[in-house]
Amino acid sequence: MKLLGHALCRTAIGFGLTLCAVVSLTFGPHSIGHVRARQVAPAVDGIAVIGTHDLGARGLNAGLALAGACAYVGSRGEGSVAILDISDPAAPDIIGQIAPVAGSTTRELRVDRELALLAILTFRLDPFSAAPNRIDLYDITACAQPRLAGQIDFGESLPHEFIFWRDPDSTHAGRLLTYVAMWGYTPNLRVFDLTDPARPVALTQWDAGAVTNAVSMLHSLSVSPDGTRAYAADWLLGTMALDTSAVARNEVTPGINLLTPPESWVVLPGGNHHSAVPIPGSSGLVTTQEIYGFGTCPYARIYLLDAAQPAELRETGQFGIAENDPALCGQTEARDGAFSPHNVLVAADLAFATWYAGGLRVVDLRDWSNPAEVAFFVPDPLPEVLADDFTLGSYPIRMWSTPVLQDGLLYVMDIRNGLYILEYTGPRAGELITSSSA
Numbered sequence: 001m002k003l004l005g006h007a008l009c010r011t012a013i014g015f016g017l018t019l020c021a022v023v024s025l026t027f028g029p030h031s032i033g034h035v036r037a038r039q040v041a042p043a044v045d046g047i048a049v050i051g052t053h054d055l056g057a058r059g060l061n062a063g064l065a066l067a068g069a070c071a072y073v074g075s076r077g078e079g080s081v082a083i084l085d086i087s088d089p090a091a092p093d094i095i096g097q098i099a100p101v102a103g104s105t106t107r108e109l110r111v112d113r114e115l116a117l118l119a120i121l122t123f124r125l126d127p128f129s130a131a132p133n134r135i136d137l138y139d140i141t142a143c144a145q146p147r148l149a150g151q152i153d154f155g156e157s158l159p160h161e162f163i164f165w166r167d168p169d170s171t172h173a174g175r176l177l178t179y180v181a182m183w184g185y186t187p188n189l190r191v192f193d194l195t196d197p198a199r200p201v202a203l204t205q206w207d208a209g210a211v212t213n214a215v216s217m218l219h220s221l222s223v224s225p226d227g228t229r230a231y232a233a234d235w236l237l238g239t240m241a242l243d244t245s246a247v248a249r250n251e252v253t254p255g256i257n258l259l260t261p262p263e264s265w266v267v268l269p270g271g272n273h274h275s276a277v278p279i280p281g282s283s284g285l286v287t288t289q290e291i292y293g294f295g296t297c298p299y300a301r302i303y304l305l306d307a308a309q310p311a312e313l314r315e316t317g318q319f320g321i322a323e324n325d326p327a328l329c330g331q332t333e334a335r336d337g338a339f340s341p342h343n344v345l346v347a348a349d350l351a352f353a354t355w356y357a358g359g360l361r362v363v364d365l366r367d368w369s370n371p372a373e374v375a376f377f378v379p380d381p382l383p384e385v386l387a388d389d390f391t392l393g394s395y396p397i398r399m400w401s402t403p404v405l406q407d408g409l410l411y412v413m414d415i416r417n418g419l420y421i422l423e424y425t426g427p428r429a430g431e432l433i434t435s436s437s438a
Contacts, residue, residue: 045375045425045426046362046374046375046376046424046425046426047360047362047375047376047377047422047423047424047425047426048422048423048425049377049420049421049422050089050090050409050421050422050423051086051088051089051090051091051092051420051421052092052379052418052419052420052421053084053092053093053094053418053419054382054417054418054419055073055082055094055418055419056094056386057382057384057385057386057418058075058079058385058386058387059385059386059387059388059415059416060075060076060077060079060387060388060389060415061073061074061075061076061400061401061413061414061415061416061418061419062074062075062076062105062106062107062108062109062400062401062413062415063106063107063108063109063121063401063402063413064109064401064402064404064411064412064413064419065109065110065111065118065404066086066111066404066406066411067111067113067116067118067140067143068113068143069085069086069087069143070083070084070085070086070095070140070143070144071083071084071086071092071411071419072084072098072109072111072118072120072146073109073413073419074105074106074107074108074109074120075100075105075106075107076105076107076389076415077105077125077387078100078101078102078103078104078105078125079100079106080097080098080099080100080106081097081098081100081106081109081120082094082097083095083096083097083098083143083144083146084419085144086411086421089409089421090421092419092421095144096144096145098120098138098146101122101131101132102131103124103125103126103129103130103131103132104122104123104124104125104131104132104133105122105123105124105125106120106121106122107121107122107123108120108121108161108162109121110162110163110164110178111140112164112166112176112194114166114174114176115174115176115194115195115197116139116140116141116143117137117138117139117140117149117176117194117197118137118138118140118146119135119136119137119138119162119164119178119194120135120136120138121134121135121159121161121162121180122134122135122136123154123158123159123160123183124158127158132153133153133154133155133156133157133158133159134151134152134153134154135151135152135154135159135162135178135180136148136151137149137150137151137152137194137197137200139197149197149198150196150197150198150199150200151200152178152180152192152200154182154185156185157182157185158182158183158184158185159180159181159182159183160181160182160183160218160219160220161180161181161219161220161221162178162179162180162181163178163179163220163221163222163223164176164177164178164194165177165178165179165223165227167227167248167250168225168226168227169248169250172250174195175193175195175250176193176194176195177191177192177193177194177203177227177247178191178192178194179191179221179223179230180192181218181219181220181221181232182218183217183218183219184215184216184217186207186209186210186216187205187206187207187210188206188207188208188209188216188217188218189205189206189207189208189218189221189232189242189256190202190204190205191203191204191205191247191254191256203247203254204246204247204253204254204255204256205256206242206256208232208234208237208240209237211258211262212237212262214236214237215236216234216236216237217234217235217236218232218233218234218235219233219234219235219273219274219275220232220233220274220275220276221233221242221276222275222276222277222278223244224278225280226248227244227245227247227248228243228244228245228248229241229242229243229244229245229259229307229310230242230244230256231276231277231278231285231307232276233273233274233275233276233287233288234265234273235271235272235273235274236271236273237262237265237267237273238265238266238267238268238271238273239265239266239268239273239276239285239287239305239313240258240259240260240262240265240266240313241259241260241307241310241311241313242256242257242258242259243256243257243258243259243310244256259310259311260310260311260312260313261311264311264312264313265313266287266303266305266313266315268287268289268303270289270291270296270300271289272289272290272291272300273287273289274287274288274289274290274300274341274342275287275288275343275344276305277344277345277346277351278307278346279346279349279365280346280347283306283307283308284304284305284306284307284316284365284368285304285305285306285307285313286302286303286304286344286346286351286353286365287302287303287304287305288300288302288303288341288342288343288344288353289301289303289340289341290340290341290342291340292337292338292339292340292356292392292393293338293391293393294333294336297326297329297332297333298320298323298324298325298326298328298329298332299323299324299332299338299339299340300324300340300341301318301319301320301324301341302318302319302320302341302344302351302353302363302371303315303317303318304316304317304318304319304365304368304371306368316368316369317367317368317369317370317371318371319363319371319372319373321339321355321358321361321373321376323335323337323339323357323358324339335357335393335395336393336394336395337356337357337358337392337393337394337395337397338356338357338392338393338395338398339355339356339357339358340355340356340358341353341354341355341356341358341361342354342355342356342399342400343400343401343402343403344402345402345403345404345405345410346365347405347431347432348428348431348432349364349365349366349428350362350363350364350365350374350424350427350428350432351363351365351371352403352405352410352412352424354399354400354401354402354403354412355399356392356397356398356399356400357392357393357395357397357398357399358376358378358397358399359376359377359378359379359397359399360376360377360378360399360403360410360412360420360422361373361375361376362374362375362376362424362426364427374426374427375424375425375426377420377422378397379397379399379414379417379420381396381397381416381417382396382416382417382418385416385417388415388416389415392415396416396417397414397416397417398414398415398416398417399412399413399414399415400413400414400415401413405432408423408432409421409422409423410422410423410424
């Protein structure tokens with residue numbers, strides 16, 4: 001038996017500030033640096049567990065990115081980025097790490113395979129500290145041995161999320177851009193060219209608050225495959241469409257133009273707009289909120305929007321789990337969990353949504369007026385972890401990351417419980433086999 005410090009962490013929502021207190025807990029001999037040999041049964045038919053890794057029961061796991069045989073897992077606290085060998089999805093294994101950055105969190109990660117590039121978004125946990133706010137760019141030609149190739153330094157401005165956009169135009173071979181959402185710092189949308197990771201180039205910027213003269217906190221955004229449209233989720237102001245065609249055309253001084261006038265921005269009940277993800281091959285969007293905590297029940301839901309007319313986005317339907325039913329708020333609050341959606345992967349007319357305490361939910365999107373659940377998975381929680389974020393409640397399930405699809409398998413991270421490698425076997429599962437995302 002080994003006595004270890006157990007960190008009780010509190011995160012100030014809206015600022016990313018995490019405070020931890022340490023108490024003593026006793027752990028068994030297999031708590032650290034060991035893949036727990038446990039059976040994790042799917043909650044319903046439609047999802048099979050292929051492999052798991054508890055990351056040494058460290059807790060405070062964050063973003064996830066894949067590059068072939070390697071997986072990278074960030075930290076919600078000040079932990080390292082773990083590197084795992086996933087060449088055998090049934091037996092993932094930690095093979096290295098990227099050293100932690102003091103005072104900052106490695107919250108979001110992305111991989112571009114064509115450039116063999118890993119990007120890690122790092123921002124200070126205490127917004128008043130001198131810890132860095134930046135994106136670190138790594139050459140992962142040897143995926144188990146990342147080599148720092150470049151950085152984007154944001155100075156005093158806190159980034160929050162970022163995405164990659166790969167230019168499909170053959171005349172712009174190898175062109176890779178990143179769109180970065182800034183958390184309450186103007187301008188709150190910034191675009192960089194990463195084609196040469198050693199010399200990132202700032203291309204353009206935009207700010208939602210400048211349009212309305214209101215406080216703006218851009219949470220995240222997505223960009224259409226052709227690069228001409230972006231869909232932005234502003235935590236406070238709502239969801240809107242942007243014209244990014246000048247950026248896609250690789251103009252010398254590209255501008256970003258608003259397509260949805262402010263009076264038509266989609267403002268959902270309770271606010272806290274988290275994300276807007278296109279449904280491939282259609283004008284549909286899957287949007288999420290992030291609402292949890294005592295007194296906020298029935299928490300958040302998924303909403304579907306039709307963006308065929310970007311000047312007037314139209315809500316078509318919504319989906320929630322049982323814990324989002326207002327009639328069950330008494331029972332739900334007693335469970336003390338964050339039953340709210342977080343990140344969504346959309347593929348083959350299916351939404352794979354991490355739902356914090358609700359696990360992973362799979363939603364059929366073919367009928368936008370009536371999205372229906374076809375499968376879900378709720379993991380078996382670890383008995384103890386080294387650090388946890390109790391602003392999410394005491395319920396020990398915190399499914400959080402954007403699911404990543406590789407070779408027909410889904411990879412998803414639970415803040416508390418670690419990595420899960422899953423196979424979806426429900427309706428249209430065969431359509432996922434040829435898809436991949438990272």
